[in-house]
Every structure is written in C-alpha cells, then in structure tokens.
Amino acid sequence: MSNAQTQQPEWLLEVSGVKKAFGPVVALKHAEFRLRPGSIHALCGGNGAGKSTFLSILMGFIRPDAGDILIRGERCDFFHPRDALKAGIAIVQQELSAIPDLTVAENIWLGREPKRFGFVDFTTLNQRTKVLMDELDFQIDATEKMRNLSVAEQQLVEIAKALSHANADVIIMDEPTSAIGEEDAQKIFQTITRLAAKGKGIIYVSHRLSEIFQIADSYSIFRDGTYIHEGNIADITREQLIEHIIGGEYDSEFAKFNQPGTEVMMEVKNLRWKNKIKDISLSLKRGEILGIYGLVGSGRSEFLDLIFGIKHADSGTIRLGDKTLARHSPKESINTGIAYVTEDRKETGLVLCRSVGENINVSSFAQISRGGFISEKQEKVRTEAMIKRFNVKTLDGDQIVGNLSGGNQQKVVLGRWALLDPEVLLLDEPTRGIDVGAKKEIYAFMSEFALKNKGIIMVSSELSEIIGMSDRILVFRDGELAGEVSAADATQTRLMKLAV
C-alpha cells in the first residue's frame, strides 16, 4: 500500500519480473504482464510456456519467488486465493464445477449464502442473483436447477459467479469455450466484450487463435517460462503470432499432404439411433480425410460412437472392406481395423492413474505376448518408439499419464492406435486444448496416415481445422446430413450456414 495514486492509473494490472521455481524445475523465469481497464488481453503460449503457473500466482494459489504484482498501481502480495479475490481478480474456470441439483443462485453463492437466524435466506439469495444476472444481461432464472441449463448457460453462470465477488476488475478467462460449440461461444464473446466495455480488464487464454483474433485487442506471449513480447492484435498476423508462440518459422498451420484415392473403403448406410441420428449414410475413400462439422447436439460424436461400437445403432449397416459390423463392441471394431480418438481423452481415452507405457500398449498387448504373458522388453521398446515417434514430452514411459499436459496426453492416445496400425482412424476434436506446436504434429500424423492409403473421419468444431485438413466435409444438423462440401469450395460461412 506504499505508492498511493491520486489519479486513475493507466494500468489495471501490472506484473514485472515474476519468477517461480518448483524445486529444480523453473516454471516461470521472467513474467511481465500489463492490462489496461477495458481491454481484452490474450495470454498466448504453448503448453509449458508458464501460463498456468503465472495464472496460479495471479489467483493466489502459489506465491512467486520474486517480482511485483501491482493492481491499480498498488503493490499486492497474495498469500491465499481469497486475497486475490479481495484485490479484484476473479477467474472463470475452464472446467465446469457446478453442482447439478442446486439452483443457479445456490451455485453462485455456494459457501457465501446470506443467512437469517442461521438458515439460508432464500429471498435475499435469489434477489441478489437476479440483480447480478440483470447487470450482466444474462437471461437465466436464478431458481432454475443447474442440470436444466445448457452447457453454454452453465458457462455463463460460471462467469456470473466469478463476477459475484465484489469489485472484480480483472477477470481471467481460461479456455472458456473449450466445452461448448461455435454458436454458444459467440454468446460468451458478446458477454466478454460487454464486460470490457464496462471497464473490466479481461485476461483471455485460449489455444484457438481464431477466437483471439475475433475478440482480443492486445496480446502477450510467453514461451519457455519467459515473457517474449506484447502488442496490439491489430498489428499482428495469425502467422506472426504462431511464430512467436512456437519460437520459430512456421510455414503452414495445417500440414496437409495427402491425396484422396477413389476406392471406397468404408460405407455407412442408413444409420439410426434413438432420435439423435436420423438416417445417415456416408462413404469413406482410401487416402481420404473426411471432415464432419456440426454444432453441439448435431449427433457428430454419437455418430463416431456408433461406428466404433460404444453405442449400438437401432438400424443401418456399417461395412469396412468385406466385413459388416452390427451390434459390435469396441474390441471387434479394433480387430476390424478401426481406431477411435475420443472427444474427452481424460474421461474416455486414457487411464490417467497408469503409466505412459501402459496406456500406449494397452490395446496391443496381444501382439507382444505369449500365452497371456507380456514381453516387458518389447513393451518398453514399443513405448519408447511411440514416445519418439510423437515427440511426447515425458521423462520416460513410467511416468503417470495424468501428470502430462493435454497435448502430450493426446499424443499418447495416438501412439496407442499407431501401434495397432488401423485402417480407419476416427478422430473427435483431435486438437482440443492443445498448443499450436503439438497441433501441427497431429496434423502431420493425420496426413501421413492417410497417405498410407488409409482413411480418417474427423469431427471438429473448429472451422479452420475442418477446412484446413479435410478433403471433403459433411455437415450434420440435428442428426441429419445437412450437406456435403468439397475442400475447395468450403468457407466458414458456408459451413456455418449449413450447420445452423
């Protein structure tokens, strides 16, 4: 509280020279950051750039070893997350943490409920929530149960919760759109823009560069724990930003070098499932990357689940080569030559508490076993080969997969399937939450895979990715095929129009 200012300071938040090491590991070498009131400032950097450590320091979860944090020109020292909240820093969490059976109001004020004679004062609680929602212009009923809200609405409640702490001036948005579709993301962007217009400072973290260019006005780049550069979004191109993030030259974001063939390798006919998938047929050619685009709820993920046998179709046929799959298990799919990278690697892709090696080998143990006994030597060789092949950043194959970053976890999933050498690869949001460098590696793998005369079906809600990587794009809408667009004719507007 030393240097009291009389006039409105230029910077809402000023951070300089912040360092943090965990034992011998230096997570943050030198962090600089400046945020103006009313600014939406993108914090960019790959996995391991130090962003998370930096944000943890801002939120008071960890204390820096050195450096200054100034809020409105006043020096702050956070010992506890509540100190940061008090100083006016709020965060909108990446993962939704709502309790489904409580109401919107109860969730927002959880642990801080207004009380009367020791009981929760629901009248005041709901009144307060209504005022907050009106202020933010959110059309959400305070007394609605969380479970009845859409994911996007839940995300809005998270934002309201962050802002319910008195005088939150700095709002950290950590991947706020990672769980929602394009259309809902627009709603969030409107809210963010409105908040900025009210003079709040927004720190926006996202791996989706198109979002950054859409809503941010300025940016800071971190790389290898060090602040690199800051500037205005208007003064930089997408390619330049990527080059700063990865710290090298970048030819093209999408490493696409496959050519679709003519022979049809897989055919799906008249697939139906409950009221989610209504009569969908498609064919996949050898050497082709087939993109599926659609909004959340269009049935795109369910469609892949049906092909892989996680769900069973009510009717319709799936044919791969001369084999027909019906009411099949994932195991049968794998044996037929289908592999599936699911949307949520933590929930349905990996066994987080087990090692990198086990996760890589789990589907192909049969190839390296005799009488059920695994050759540990071969297991190790194969693990190391895949770690090298996909450039997985891990000490060795014995590390627990849950401790790896998102991009590296995704590479472990790819490594598992690469060992099986499947014919068809199903990808659901293959690059969600993954940094640009790792994205490019995954794209290169996709092209290489298709180049071997195999086929890929990729579901993605990132338009640039769908257009950049697919040979042909199918658009799903409400469980139906809304249209087919060739890669050459695809534009973002055209796909969006078909999807909504």
Next chain:
Amino acid sequence: MNGTQTLTSRVSFFARNKSRMHKYGIVIAFFVLCLIVSLIGEYQVSQGAWSSNYFLSNENMLIVLRQVSINGILAIGMTFVIITAGVDLSVGSVLALSGIVAARFATNNAGLAIGDTANAVLMPLIIALGIGIVCGLINGTVLARFRLQPFIVTMGMLSAARGMAMLTTDGNPVSQLNSDFRWLGNGYIAEIPVPVIIFAVLFGLAWLVLNKTIFGRHVYAVGGNPKSARTSGINVLKIKVLVYTLCGCLAGVAGLILTARTGSAQTNAGAGYELDAIAAVVIGGTSMAGGVGTLVGTLFGVLIIGVMNNGLDLLGVQSYYQQIIKGVLIVIAVLLDPSRKQQRD
C-alpha cells in the same frame, strides 16, 4: 490448464515420489512394528517374565505365518477386486459355505477308505473351489451385467451364502474329519506349515498374473477408468467377472484350509473375515478408488495385521483392545498414504 490443475499436478508430482517411498514405507513400518514387539519382549525377559524372547523364535514366526495364511489368501483375491474399484464383502460367507460343504466329503464316515489320501483331499478341494467359483461368478456376472454397485451385490451374497451354509447342516457343525484332509491345515512340509506353503504358492501365481499378463494390465485399466478401458478394446464385463470369480475361488481355498485347520466346519466360520482382508489390502496401499495397488503391499498389510495380533497376544493385551488398535491403524495407514492425494477432491 488452469491454476487448480497446476496445483494438483504439483501435488501429484510430490505424491508420485512419495508413493515410491510408500512402497518401501510399508516395509519399514512392518519392521518397526517387529522391532517394537521384540523390544518389549526383551524388556519382559529382563524382568524375568519370560526365559527368552518368544516373539523372535522360529516357532512363533511360523505360527504367525500360519495364522496370516487364511487372511492372506483372501487378501490376494481382494486386491484384484479392489484394484478394479470394487469390493467383495462376501468372502467370509463364501469361505464358510465352501468349508462346510467340502467338510461333508471329508468326514470319517464319508465312505473314505483309510489312507485314501487322493479322495480325502481331492474331492473336498474340488468342491470347495467349485463353490467359491460359482459364488464369485454370480457376484461378478450380476454386478457387471446389470451395472450394480459391488458393495450391494456382494453384501447380498454375504447374506445368501451364509444362509446356505446354515441350511446345508441345519446350523450344525461338521466334525470328525478325515486326518489326511486335516493335513491341509495342520501338516508340515519340511517343517513349514502346509497353509503357509499354499499361501506362498498362490501369492506367487497371483503376482505373476497381476504383473506379467495381459489380464493383469487389463485389471488395472478397468479399475483406473472403465470407459477408457472399453474404448481401448478391453472387455470390461469379462475382466470384472473373472476378478470376482478369482476372489470367490480363493475364498473357497481359504474355507478348505480353515476347516482342515480347526478340524470341524462351523456355519459361522469366517464371519467378519472380509473386513480383515480389506484392511490388509488398504494398509498395503491399494486405493479403494481403483487402478492403483500392488500385491506386495497387500502381503505386508497382511503381515502387519498378523504381527500386531500376535504381538498383542504375547503381551497379554485383551482382544478388545486389539480391535481398537487395529481400527486406529487402518485409518492411520490410509491417512499416511500419499497416493491418496492424487484423487481430486
């Protein structure tokens, strides 16, 4: 990547290194316990209460080992089950049912010729294993097929199997067992009690299965994340059924040995044994949340409970106190287990 995640990953970074310590920690805990018991023994010798430190004698060591064999065999199966994030509450009852039915084929008037070792041992063995396998198969199939909580299904079996055990003999014990059969519980091979040898062999086999086979890896994967296991091409239902069947089968073996050891099969035998088996597994560092755990940990868990019971017996501590001490120990063991922190709140 957000702040809390970073924090958790930091925590688990330390937990990971600590869990290595825990691997040896339980061994250290075991030897510290032995040291304490023997020091108290020495003190008693110096006070003239004993002529020598009985705890450390070979005789007592073998007694301890024989005492822990039954819980040890149950705990092997329980380790598999708990690694799949399940639990089997029925092992005590299944033990009693297999013991009592097997005993009926091993009585002196079961038509066995004297010296007919093969039939005296083989027939009850097949019966006991068979009953254990069937009970486990029912547990596994019902809970996996209908996606029920293992706690509920095996609690049902706990009651049902006990009822069947009582029904078999109208609640009466089966005694006057053939001496060849009793050798399974009382006999020695090269001065080592037969139950100890059976336990050791089963432990070795189970260790190989859990650590060296595809099945073993699949058990860990199913416990760690059943959805991911399924996507990886694992038949989750099959693994669960097999694991409970294995657990039931081992309960059958334990029932056989207990019956042979006590010389009669009681309908209330093994009541509460499931809790000792679970305690051993948990003290051994296996997470009830599934996906994490070792058989070596379980072995030391079994030994710690055994030595504690034995030591307290030798010190003349009332068995009521022993139960209290055991209860406190279980909670402390889990409290000190650093891998516990890996589970997010």
